[in-house]
Amino acid sequence: MKALYLDCISGIAGDMTLAALIDLGADLSYIEEHLRALPIDPFTMHIDPVDKRGISAKKLRLHIGEHPHSHRHEPDGGRHDHHRHSHRKAADIIRMIEGSGLPERVKQRSAAVFQAIAKAEGKIHGVTPEEVHFHEVGAMDSIIDTIGVCLALENLEIEEIYASPVPTGQGKMKMAHGLYPIPAPATAELLIGIPLAELNAAGELTTPTGAGILKALVKKFGGLPPLTIEKVGYGAGTKDFAHPNVLRALLMQPKPDLDGQESIFVVEAQLDDMTGEALGYTMERLFESGAADVFYTPIYMKKNRPGTLITVLVPDASLQRCEDVLLRETATLGVRRTKWMRRILDRAFMTIETPYGPVRIKLAIRGDQVLHFSPEYEDVAKTAKQSGVPFQEMYQLAVSAGADHIQAGACTRSLQL
Template sequence: MNIAYLDCVGGISGEMLLAALMDGGANARELISQLNLLHLSGFEVRVTEEIKGGWRGIRLLFSVDTPFRSSYQLGDVLGLIASSSLPAPIKNTVVRIFERLACAEARVRGISPREVCFEGGQFIKSVLAVTGSCLALFMLQVERVYCSPLPVGHGPLISAGGVVPVPAPATAELMRGVPVYTVDAEGELVTADGAAIATTLAAEFGPLPPMQIAGIGYGIGAHSFPVPNLLRVFVGKKDIQGSSTGTPGSDDTVLVIETDIDDMNPEFFPYVDHLLRQAGALDVFLISTIMKKGRPGTRLTVLCPPALEEALLGIIFRETTTLGVRIRQERRRVLNRHQIQVQTPWGQVGVKVAYVEPDNPLQLSPEYEDCRRLAGSSGRPIQEIYHAARQAALDKLHD
């Protein structure tokens, strides 16, 4: 399994992560070219090598010449991503990150996520950095992300909205349920987009997991702190020994959060499902039950990484009528996975490949959203596109 570990030595931001992934093996020229799939004109990405605090690394500078509004809302980024030519998995991940960011901003401001306004110029740069980071992980075929505890400085911080504490309120909201520690640095080490990326993508927060390191990248930030303002990323493989001996998959630990509900409008469950998945749940499912006095009920079960326990509990208690939940930790075994892109007569489709040994795939699953998009544009049955993509993947893997 290909994994990445985000070592937040001196913080994390979208730009620092993208720079570190470039330094760790993602092709910078190809990445910048892929950002054109956003259909944004007039931006430039400058890649420079610098030394900060005795550490060499890559720093990115975004400049945006395209006229932009003073503020944007969540609907703007959703529309921008939906109209782009990005692969479906990238679209889905970027949307999850910005929805999570908007939900955090909405909570601290007491408004709905759709009403949150992002500052114009910084918003465009965040879209580029977040999308670029997701593209880089996709290009490196990273299947799982791990992250170190997040370092927190102190304030106050002067922003466009006035004086705010450090960490900024939305950033602090994003850190719920995540291990953090204080650093003697005045300023913002972890930005809102950095926190949104880390808490959306990371399966676990903690020390460097057992892995075979293939690449190390350093992304440099713009600030000067007593600790170097940089992010270190390790890219490599986990459970190499298990895969080579034929062990079926790798072990993982998840939380199972469960509750039975018999007094809630069932029309609300799809909305709760959406919020939980958007916040990082690995799976959500509903089971019909019979409760006390013969009343029909629904069992809501959520699988999630342990780091997201508090965030998902907040959604369940806020959005459902339950008075309590059951929580247990379970060990699971998952097949190693990566994704490839294949060409069909109607366009490109992403295919998820699951395997024990890389040269012996056990399952091939074309991306539903890609197949649906091509079915709509071509008029062909979706199952025809699905089977064509699966065959193209078989042919590609056996070449």
């Protein structure tokens, strides 16, 4: 299970978050490909290396359509190359996301961020969340920021998100309705329940988009969780302060024992009154909530009634959420859990070239040795469909190409585990 820790040393904004995730290794082409499939204005996006008080960071540059200037309010921690202003209702944005071809978890996370911001804006302006007009967050560049962040999380396979307390900045700023205090009213509403950090800097450090990301996606706030740091990325803001104006993102994983052992919960429930469709839906919700594996076993219950045993393998961080799914989505009156130890192999992904295009393969590794590997189904299916080659033939080509690559002496130490 991969986790993300957002170290908000200089607040948080949408573009800073996306840049930090790209610095962590999120694939910019993957993000752009999905964004360009949405009914939004044409855009160009690139990443520049910058220096912020001695820290090398990535800066997101985004240009929308042919009109690079707009009156969108920008934070001191964000970008100042303004773009065309665009007004959209919250309901329209969420409807666009839900009707898109985005990955399911990207849809859920993106919609959750916009729903959180809409709720805060609605309270401030005295309207329902659905009727909120996003004067700032509804602009094309902020839609791209928010959905782009969720795509980056998906590309990095992030399951859990943690964050530090967040500074807001001090002073006042000019907005469409006049001079407003920092944090802006909607930002302050979003930050209810989120611990703040003291930082004496004049200007807005945390934006509504940044606060919405924290509100909707972060599981827990505080210091670094007891996980293993794999990589660190930095996303830069525009303004220069006496401190580094960056958001630090840490990619983390649970630390297994030296022999590959780790603990995991086994959660079970027995049912005799659910349809196959309902069981399938429950499985989807469990995986979205962080389950490592889910499977069903046919059983006979009391009075010889045929039933189903649901078994869920759950890491500690996702235990509560998965149990809540079982209690909410099934007719069970309770769940039981046991804690097990398991021994696992390290895993890595590697992209290999086939005659019909690239395919990712998953490798099972012990030490420096690849014990076995398998092509990723989605990549094989996509390449087979695009090329017109039968799935089985495409699968065997990927297996052959992967074996040749590994036998040629590819060093597993260089792979991203």
